[in-house]
Amino acid sequence: MSDARSGPDAGAVAPPAADADSESSATRNAGGDHESFHALRTLLVGQEFDRLDAMHARLDDREARRRDVAEVLPHVLLDHASDPRFTHALTPPVERAITASVRQNPGPLADALFPVMGPAIRKAVAAALTGMVESLNRTLEHSLSWRSLAWRVEAMRTGKSFGEVMLLHTLVYRVEQVFLIERPSGLLLQHVTEGEEGVRDADMVSGMLTAIRDFVQDSFQVKDGEALEAMNVGGLAVWIEQGPRALIAAVIRGSAPHTLRTTLQGAIERIHLEFSDEFEQFRGDTAAFDGARPTLEGCLHTEYRANAGPNHRTLWIALGAIAVALMVWAGFSLRARSRWNGYVDTLRAEPGIVVVSAGRRDGRYAVSGLRDPLARDPASFLAGAGLTAADVDGKWETYHAAAAPLALARARDVLQAPEGVTLTLNDGALTATGAAPLDWIAEASRLARLVPGVEKFDGTAVTDAAVRNLMNEAQAIVPLFAKGQSTFAEAQEENVRQLMARVGELARAAAILRQGFRVEVIGHTDADGVPEANLPLSRARAEQVVQLLTPIAGARLEIVGIGVGSDDPAVTSTLEADKQRNRRVTLKVTSIPATATSRSVQP
Amino acid sequence: MIQKKICMLGTFGVGKTSLVSQYVRSIFSDKYLSTVGVKVDKKEVVVDNQRVNLVLWDLYGEDGFQTIQQSYLRGTSGYLLVADGTRFDTLAAARDLQKRAVAVVGKAPFVLALNKADLEAEWQIDERTLLKVADEGWTVVRTSARTGLGVQQAFDLLTRAMLEQP
Numbered sequence A: 001m002s003d004a005r006s007g008p009d010a011g012a013v014a015p016p017a018a019d020a021d022s023e024s025s026a027t028r029n030a031g032g033d034h035e036s037f038h039a040l041r042t043l044l045v046g047q048e049f050d051r052l053d054a055m056h057a058r059l060d061d062r063e064a065r066r067r068d069v070a071e072v073l074p075h076v077l078l079d080h081a082s083d084p085r086f087t088h089a090l091t092p093p094v095e096r097a098i099t100a101s102v103r104q105n106p107g108p109l110a111d112a113l114f115p116v117m118g119p120a121i122r123k124a125v126a127a128a129l130t131g132m133v134e135s136l137n138r139t140l141e142h143s144l145s146w147r148s149l150a151w152r153v154e155a156m157r158t159g160k161s162f163g164e165v166m167l168l169h170t171l172v173y174r175v176e177q178v179f180l181i182e183r184p185s186g187l188l189l190q191h192v193t194e195g196e197e198g199v200r201d202a203d204m205v206s207g208m209l210t211a212i213r214d215f216v217q218d219s220f221q222v223k224d225g226e227a228l229e230a231m232n233v234g235g236l237a238v239w240i241e242q243g244p245r246a247l248i249a250a251v252i253r254g255s256a257p258h259t260l261r262t263t264l265q266g267a268i269e270r271i272h273l274e275f276s277d278e279f280e281q282f283r284g285d286t287a288a289f290d291g292a293r294p295t296l297e298g299c300l301h302t303e304y305r306a307n308a309g310p311n312h313r314t315l316w317i318a319l320g321a322i323a324v325a326l327m328v329w330a331g332f333s334l335r336a337r338s339r340w341n342g343y344v345d346t347l348r349a350e351p352g353i354v355v356v357s358a359g360r361r362d363g364r365y366a367v368s369g370l371r372d373p374l375a376r377d378p379a380s381f382l383a384g385a386g387l388t389a390a391d392v393d394g395k396w397e398t399y400h401a402a403a404a405p406l407a408l409a410r411a412r413d414v415l416q417a418p419e420g421v422t423l424t425l426n427d428g429a430l431t432a433t434g435a436a437p438l439d440w441i442a443e444a445s446r447l448a449r450l451v452p453g454v455e456k457f458d459g460t461a462v463t464d465a466a467v468r469n470l471m472n473e474a475q476a477i478v479p480l481f482a483k484g485q486s487t488f489a490e491a492q493e494e495n496v497r498q499l500m501a502r503v504g505e506l507a508r509a510a511a512i513l514r515q516g517f518r519v520e521v522i523g524h525t526d527a528d529g530v531p532e533a534n535l536p537l538s539r540a541r542a543e544q545v546v547q548l549l550t551p552i553a554g555a556r557l558e559i560v561g562i563g564v565g566s567d568d569p570a571v572t573s574t575l576e577a578d579k580q581r582n583r584r585v586t587l588k589v590t591s592i593p594a595t596a597t598s599r600s601v602q603p
Numbered sequence B: 001m002i003q004k005k006i007c008m009l010g011t012f013g014v015g016k017t018s019l020v021s022q023y024v025r026s027i028f029s030d031k032y033l034s035t036v037g038v039k040v041d042k043k044e045v046v047v048d049n050q051r052v053n054l055v056l057w058d059l060y061g062e063d064g065f066q067t068i069q070q071s072y073l074r075g076t077s078g079y080l081l082v083a084d085g086t087r088f089d090t091l092a093a094a095r096d097l098q099k100r101a102v103a104v105v106g107k108a109p110f111v112l113a114l115n116k117a118d119l120e121a122e123w124q125i126d127e128r129t130l131l132k133v134a135d136e137g138w139t140v141v142r143t144s145a146r147t148g149l150g151v152q153q154a155f156d157l158l159t160r161a162m163l164e165q166p
């Protein structure tokens, strides 16, 4: 069995296997003389062995293999260039190589691409410029015409900006016809029109358009892809977007926005995508492109004028003006007087506004008085009273009203309360509630009394909240200790840093508020060991933290160390991880009543 | 409907515009208005029960100053070569144009129209020359834009040849 296999295998590729097998078969035929067998074998297949050795050597020689592969590789690639598997296999490494090359030094690739990209970029820039110049021309054209005057009136009437009104009137266009023209024959593939009327001989127009384009292209030596894109025929513009097999020509009345270009581009691209087979097989039968009509019809944009013709508008304005004049003439004296009285009454009732005098002066209504800067603008009541700013002459001196809503508004303005703080004003007392940083509270209590209308500031609630917050934050941090040691456990640096930061803040708060705090530093141990040993250990742990906190405590923090042994564990458990949670120091922060503080600070 | 582009090729004044005008509108004028650039016309015809719209590109004739722009020829299905029977050298010009047309559109069908057949007295192209041309496989039709002789026939032959084209 094994011999039968080893024969052909050895001949083909694997002489070592043949050796091994031969040996084993030799051992099995133990009666034979090993040496003579070897001699016989050398005699029979010695030459093959030499050849095999040579082949081996060749396979082991990397340099030779490299040469071999280099010799055949180009041929393989050339012969199988159209094999999709090659493309498939080569794409990812080539892509990666290009990416890497660009990342390393974009220069060479940019140089290689420039001849391709350059014209494309130039074309894009040129197109953008043309668009800009077009709109600029329109602006200039219209800024000095009789029409622009009418538009200015309209702008005033409608409250729109002049530019907006102008755009409204100029960006009106109609794509009247769209041609789909085959290239390069100029044959008309499809033709759609807006409405009934169209050209009778669309196919001739199509041919002429193409001839003109050819002419321009040849005469001005423009490169392919930079062909004529627009022409003007009488009042019509023809915009052309071309693809490799066909082009779209849109006949436009009026001035179309530049976005229409994008529409046309999209349409020609879509048609190329959908009809690539039809283009390939085109022999003059245009029916194959009937399916492109919806796409072409999609280009028949129309943008109507916002209003009817300018004549109507002028008429309306004139009629309106006459009507208003009549109304004013008829009802002015009566209605205006009652409106005026209503206006003055509203002002009198408004907090922060004191009307000193009101009446008619030089044919106009005039009102004067005092106004708090935070009161509502007297002019803002005009509309409600049916008056306009032109009707009334208002003269106002600034004063600070003590009226509660105004004082509160002013306080809000001055104090700039952070989010989460609510200010209320009652009998001159400004109360802050909610959550705020202590700095703001301190600043607010200083500034509040300077605000007109505020007599005192009550920050107790907001201060209490802030202090409680600080105390809780400090108490939430629990540093852990090494087993049986008064040194911190591993990886407690951040925890300790946090603890010191919080206590530092508390010290700062104490200083700002002139308020004393007592910080009890309580050392704990796990339940292992005897109380006689645990108690001193817990004390030592507390002492360790006290040492750290004392320098940052300041004058108003009283830091006290206590050891409680294992009497107050965080968890009751025999698991090592849980025991570690018990080897800790906790804080207990309490505020010292004011009297006590003053005693301790000023002994 | 099938659309086909046909170009009119020939040197100046041979009657290209006149032939188109006679073919499309049955009008002839003695006035010579040399064509500038291209004039596109069309004619709907029925050949072998098939309606075809011929789009005729009447190109300007070459003279000493301007040669035909090759781009006008692109996409054409066939062309009518026109020579003036009263001017011998227009035939050579037609041959030259034909060669250049092949370079642009390949083996597109064409018909040679020997125009102004009504001017027998001034005729310069004898039967021998004509036979030689026909021997080369060219289709030759004597036409007169003035009388309409052979005009319809020339265009019909060309249209048929174009439709036979794959």
Ligand SMILES: Nc1nc2c(ncn2[C@@H]2O[C@H](COP(=O)(O)OP(=O)(O)OP(=O)(O)O)[C@@H](O)[C@H]2O)c(=O)[nH]1
Pocket: B010, B011, B012, B013, B014, B015, B016, B017, B018, B019, B029, B030, B031, B032, B033, B034, B035, B036, B059, B060, B061, B062, B115, B116, B117, B118, B119, B143, B144, B145, B146, B147
């Ligand atoms: N008698 C006669 N005159 C002709 C005929 N065809 C054209 N003509 C005249 O020849 C002159 C030139 O004719 P066109 O048709 O303008 O020639 P064309 O080839 O278009 O010339 P270009 O446009 O300059 O290349 C005109 O005066 C025509 O009246 C014809 O069949 N018989």
Ligand SMILES: [Mg+2]
Pocket: B016, B017, B018, B033, B034, B035, B058, B059, B060, B061
């Ligand atoms: Mg002509």
